Amino acid sequence: MTELLLQTIVNATYAASYLALVAVGLVLIFGVMGIINFAHGEFYMLGAYCVVALYADLELPFLLSVAAGLVFVGLVGIATERTLFRPMRDNPLGGLVVSIGLLLILQSLATLGFGVRMEHIPPPSQAVLTLREGVGIPVQRLNVIFAAVLLLGALWLFLHRTRWGFALRASAQDPEAAALQGISMGQASRIAVGIGAALAGVAGALTAPLVRTFPYMGHSVIIAAFIVIIVGGVGSLEGAVLAAVVYAFVHTFVTTFVDGVIADIVGLLLMLAVLIVRPTGLFGSRDRG
Amino acid sequence: MLLEVRAASVSYKMVRALHRITMEVPAGGIVTIIGANGAGKTTALRAISGLVPLAEGEIVFEGERISGLAPERIAALGIGHVPEGRRVFPDLTVEENLSTGAFLRRDASAVRSDFEAVYSRFPRLAERRRQYARTLSGGEQQMLAIGRALMLRPRMLLLDEPSMGLAPVIVEEIARIIRDISGTGVPVLLVEQNAEMALELADYAYVLETGSVALSGVADELHGDDHVRRAYLGA
Ligand SMILES: Nc1ncnc2c1ncn2[C@@H]1O[C@H](COP(=O)(O)OP(=O)(O)O)[C@@H](O)[C@H]1O
Ligand SMILES: [Mg+2]
Numbered sequence: 346m347t348e349l350l351l352q353t354i355v356n357a358t359y360a361a362s363y364l365a366l367v368a369v370g371l372v373l374i375f376g377v378m379g380i381i382n383f384a385h386g387e388f389y390m391l392g393a394y395c396v397v398a399l400y401a402d403l404e405l406p407f408l409l410s411v412a413a414g415l416v417f418v419g420l421v422g423i424a425t426e427r428t429l430f431r432p433m434r435d436n437p438l439g440g441l442v443v444s445i446g447l448l449l450i451l452q453s454l455a456t457l458g459f460g461v462r463m464e465h466i467p468p469p470s471q472a473v474l475t476l477r478e479g480v481g482i483p484v485q486r487l488n489v490i491f492a493a494v495l496l497l498g499a500l501w502l503f504l505h506r507t508r509w510g511f512a513l514r515a516s517a518q519d520p521e522a523a524a525l526q527g528i529s530m531g532q533a534s535r536i537a538v539g540i541g542a543a544l545a546g547v548a549g550a551l552t553a554p555l556v557r558t559f560p561y562m563g564h565s566v567i568i569a570a571f572i573v574i575i576v577g578g579v580g581s582l583e584g585a586v587l588a589a590v591v592y593a594f595v596h597t598f599v600t601t602f603v604d605g606v607i608a609d610i611v612g613l614l615l616m617l618a619v620l621i622v623r624p625t626g627l628f629g630s631r632d633r634g
Numbered sequence: 635m636l637l638e639v640r641a642a643s644v645s646y647k648m649v650r651a652l653h654r655i656t657m658e659v660p661a662g663g664i665v666t667i668i669g670a671n672g673a674g675k676t677t678a679l680r681a682i683s684g685l686v687p688l689a690e691g692e693i694v695f696e697g698e699r700i701s702g703l704a705p706e707r708i709a710a711l712g713i714g715h716v717p718e719g720r721r722v723f724p725d726l727t728v729e730e731n732l733s734t735g736a737f738l739r740r741d742a743s744a745v746r747s748d749f750e751a752v753y754s755r756f757p758r759l760a761e762r763r764r765q766y767a768r769t770l771s772g773g774e775q776q777m778l779a780i781g782r783a784l785m786l787r788p789r790m791l792l793l794d795e796p797s798m799g800l801a802p803v804i805v806e807e808i809a810r811i812i813r814d815i816s817g818t819g820v821p822v823l824l825v826e827q828n829a830e831m832a833l834e835l836a837d838y839a840y841v842l843e844t845g846s847v848a849l850s851g852v853a854d855e856l857h858g859d860d861h862v863r864r865a866y867l868g869a
Contacts, residue, residue, distance in 0.1 A: 491800045508733075510739060511726065511730055511733050511734050512734065512737060513738070514723070514725070514730075515723045515726060515728060515734045518724060518726070519700035519721055519723055520704075520723055521685060521717070521721070521724065522717060522721040522722075523723075523734070524685070524704075524705035524706050524709070525683060525705060525709055525715045525717060525721075526709060526734045526735055526737045526738075526782070526786070527683075527710050527737050527738035527786070528704045528706060528734070529704070529706045530706075549808055
């Protein structure tokens with residue numbers, strides 16, 4: 346029993362890691378642009394397909410393929426900001442329409458390029474780190490946890506220690522006042538969407554060998570990520586990370602000890618409970634803080 | 635003239651907020667715009683900073699046309715704007731708010747000395763460097779908003795109702811600060827509903843009434859003007 350408990354904690358930590366990477370990007374984009382990116386799950390999917398193309402098909406090194414996923418999806422984000430999101434800034438309905446359009450386009454492109462079947466990706470590492478008798482963590486999953494901690498730490502440092510980090514936070518809190526300080530909204534948006542997309546892409550790339558990789562894989566991730574940002578408070582990056590941990594633990598535990606469908610329902614109930622008790626989320630202060 | 639507003643009009647959808655106003659701010663001293671609530675004072679400053687487009691006319695700063703430029707470009711030319719309602723960044727610390735004011739500056743050592751200058755001008759901000767701006771009192775937030783604009787090393791400062799909602803002692807302190815800033819050679823364009831304070835501080839004044847310049851002149855003379863006394867000074 347203790348083994349199962351510990352094993353479930355390990356699994357939940359892994360799930361929290363990639364979920365946090367996806368959710369934080371959503372929060373960043375919403376904060377600076379006022380747009381909810383419904384195509385964020387497809388950024389995640391694109392990252393996974395970078396690994397399919399470069400690692401599984403072309404047999405390039407796994408890490409190189411993950412790095413390529415980060416850069417490529419980041420660039421897709423930058424292009425998306427310039428062409429689709431910028432004209433829709435602070436226009437929630439317009440943002441909804443263009444991001445759902447983008448979602449469909451990216452899914453179709455993936456289907457055209459790779460087909461709808463699930464991809465087989467040979468695991469880059471079969472090693473399992475044994476924590477104690479009966480409790481192990483595949484090195485592949487451990488890498489996801491390390492990468493998430495590293496990247497989220499880097500993001501925190503960027504936002505709290507650099508000139509553009511301050512600018513992004515200021516733009517999210519009061520875009521007009523930020524403009525009066527000489528901060529270009531266009532530039533701030535480009536950086537926010539670029540980083541947000543890159544984080545989703547790297548999450549998809551890292552988990553590609555561990556999950557079912559197919560063109561519609563973004564669905565389950567985006568639903569979990571929406572629950573996470575609502576629980577955490579829509580404007581709060583720290584809240585998103587914490588809520589990702591809470592959600593992943595609840596979901597993984599219920600899946601392990603009850604079953605997967607019940608776990609999805611419990612996840613939604615968790616969101617409802619937070620909405621009723623604390624509509625701004627656990628960490629949210631104002632709508633776009 | 636440092637700044638010239640030439641026959642500028644601004645409309646918000648249905649409402650014409652400014653109608654062909656013309657104003658000038660010289661390279662030194664304090665110019666004020668007074669007027670009742672809704673007269674268009676805030677709109678005038680927002681137009682100068684590029685936050686609202688002109689429907690007609692133009693705005694010229696240091697001989698260059700700035701109307702039509704994006705707000706961040708206008709800030710880069712050295713126009714510091716302390717907006718109505720202070721608009722400090724609530725979830726940034728005092729220090730981080732001041733840093734955003736220095737966003738465009740590349741002279742790191744001068745920025746450091748400007749931090750110290752702002753902190754010595756506003757000791758209360760120095761005590762609260764690491765506090766979030768939302769935890770400050772109204773007067774402290776006003777000081778932070780002014781400090782943030784000074785971090786730009788502005789060639790001109792726009793102040794929108796710095797006395798709004800503040801206790802009389804704090805208003806006096808803000809008035810002293812404005813005089814100080816002007817004394818260091820930064821020209822000030824001050825918007826106020828508090829006409830008494832504004833006319834006392836300013837060298838020259840414009841009176842806005844429903845979007846038009848109704849009257850303008852040397853501040854001391856306007857202070858004695860019958861219409862101004864009746865309409866704005868409660869005499
Ligand atoms: N964003 C806006 N949309 C529509 N009308 C506005 C807006 N801002 C101001 N107005 C209108 O423009 C006029 C001038 O407003 P404003 O410049 O704020 O005046 P003041 O600063 O002198 O109180 C008012 O009639 C006001 O209702
Ligand atoms: Mg006003």
